[in-house]
Amino acid sequence: MRASVIMSTYNSPEWLEKVLWGYSVQTVSDFEIIIADDGSIPDTKKMIEAISEKTQLTLTHVWHKDEGFQKTRILNKAILATKTDYCIFTDGDCIPRRDFVEAHLLHRIQGHFLSGGHFPLSLRLSRLISKKNILSQECFDLHWLKSHGLKSTFKTVKLTKSRIMATVMNFVTTTKPSWNGGNASAWKKDILAVNGFDERMKYGGEDREFGERLINYGIRPKRVRYFAIIIHLEHDRGYVNEEAWQINNKIRQTTQNENRTKTSHGINLHVEQEIL
Template structure:
């Protein structure tokens, strides 16, 4: 195994199943899947057991009791359960293109983390995508997407298949590379050195704060948003809370001002 794909999820078995079908047909197979489950019900566990029997995926289901949004804590537990030296992070609502894992592996380098993005789909198309649409890779085909209701947008170029265009986009994009929880990767030893994710942070900037500590430690962020492709399935976000967002902003500000490289409440504290 060359990599551990860590997928965060919470009570979204239908979306997670689509994501796992995407990982079942990757162009490389020497990776494990760690499900970082923030307290889902038995429905998610049953789905994982079923798809494990239907695919060759090596899946480990890491779960803890539902006590509110604790994504950072379950990610830390998943990292500890991983068995390789390289971790790819994504979410249970992001279906990977078949070259997703290979792209992360081919671009990885010491002293660096990779920063990817996603192609956001409307809820109507998210619901329409079937197992066969994933296995056939139709859900990454612009003609298929437009046929099923995707509107015209400059952002559609993210799914272009011209290597020269994609290279140019990665070099010219004004978006700075940052740690994005839906599509980023780095070495496990560097994650451990940063003490993983900050358990004090709930939703809103918790992924970015982790990446900011990596940069404070001297790591470089490399842009692969037009190489490592995944499509994002739309869903509701009932966990957004203004007070939590404000607290997270204060934590990030402290990380920046004090140039912190480790969190005091992270992977060693779970």
């Protein structure tokens, strides 16, 4: 195994199943998948067991009790469950194009983390995409998407299949490379060095704060926005609240102002003694 794909999920087995079908047709197969489950009911576990029997995927289901939005906590547990030295992070609502894992492996480099993005779909399109559309990869085809209601905008260039165009777009884009939880990757040793994700943080900037600590530690971001392609399935976001945003913003400000590289509320909470 050359990489560990860590994907977060919570009570979305229908979306997660579509995502796993996407990983079943990757151009490379030497990767494991760690599903970081933030307290889903048994439906998710049953689906994972069923798809495990239908594919050659190497799946590990890391679950903890539902105590509200605890994505950072379950991600840290998932990191400890990995068996490789490189971690690709995504979400259980992001279907990967068949070359997604290969792109992260191809562009990884010591001293860097990779920063990708996503292509958002409407709720109607998200529901419409089937296993057949994923296995055939037509859900990444602009003609197919437009024939089913996708509006044509400049952003559709993100789905380009041209390696030359992708290289040019990664070079000219003005989007700042940051840690995006749905599409980013890093060396495990660097993740451990900054002690993983800050478990005090709920939804809202928790991924960016982790990336900021990596940068403070000396790990430089590298864009793969037009190489590592995922389509994002739409869904409700009942976990968003203003109080969490305020707490997270204060933690991020401290990280930025004090140039912090390590959180004291991270992976160390899940081992008998600190790993650093």
